[in-house]
Amino acid sequence: MINRSRRGFFTRQRRSPQQRLPWLKNENTFTDHCLRCNACVDACQTKVIVKGDGGFPVVDFHHGEGECSFCYQCANVCPEPLFELQSQSPWMQVASINSSCIALNNVECRSCGDQCETQAISFSLQVAKVAQPEISQVDCSGCGACISSCPVAAIEMITP
Ligand code: SF4
Numbered sequence: 001m002i003n004r005s006r007r008g009f010f011t012r013q014r015r016s017p018q019q020r021l022p023w024l025k026n027e028n029t030f031t032d033h034c035l036r037c038n039a040c041v042d043a044c045q046t047k048v049i050v051k052g053d054g055g056f057p058v059v060d061f062h063h064g065e066g067e068c069s070f071c072y073q074c075a076n077v078c079p080e081p082l083f084e085l086q087s088q089s090p091w092m093q094v095a096s097i098n099s100s101c102i103a104l105n106n107v108e109c110r111s112c113g114d115q116c117e118t119q120a121i122s123f124s125l126q127v128a129k130v131a132q133p134e135i136s137q138v139d140c141s142g143c144g145a146c147i148s149s150c151p152v153a154a155i156e157m158i159t160p
């Protein structure tokens with residue numbers, strides 16, 4: 001469990017969690033042809049798609065259930081040919097833990113690991129330290145479930 005009295009010493013940094021939808025072919029095609037019709041926003045099973053800048057839909061892992069379930073409904077309802085086939089990889093992104101992680105600063109925390117269905121987050125025991133988290137890029141699906149669970153917003157999506 002997190003030591004809440006010590007958690008207060010850490011600054012909560014909320015970076016922009018918005019990012020592209022899964023299976024999008026490319027950004028240029030998207031901005032040229034997206035109708036901003038909101039069909040994908042309404043269809044999203046976990047309600048992580050929101051209106052972003054300029055009314056274009058983006059994924060925000062702080063919304064709804066906080067993770068993409070890879071249901072493909074956003075692509076199914078889109079009236080434009082903006083999405084890859086479902087058999088393709090939804091995206092290249094993986095989660096990454098930065099230096100503001102409280103466990104890396106020696107305060108016990110396993111919140112992210114508790115959320116990860118693919119068990120991509122492991123904790124290694126080290127001398128004179130609390131268990132240290134690490135994300136396997138091979139096992140991470142980029143679902144985003146770990147992002148809103150972090151008390152200090154230390155998890156970001158990266159494209160390796
Ligand atoms: S695949 Fe499903 S859960 Fe994921 S963003 Fe699209 S509609 Fe939402």
Ligand code: SF4
Pocket residue numbers: 033034035036037038039040041057074077078079080082
């Ligand atoms: S359903 Fe397609 S066209 Fe409509 S807002 Fe979503 S991505 Fe754009």
Ligand code: SF4
Pocket residue numbers: 094095115116117118119120121135139140141142143144145146147
């Ligand atoms: S993005 Fe999803 S699969 Fe990747 S580490 Fe976070 S919870 Fe696990």
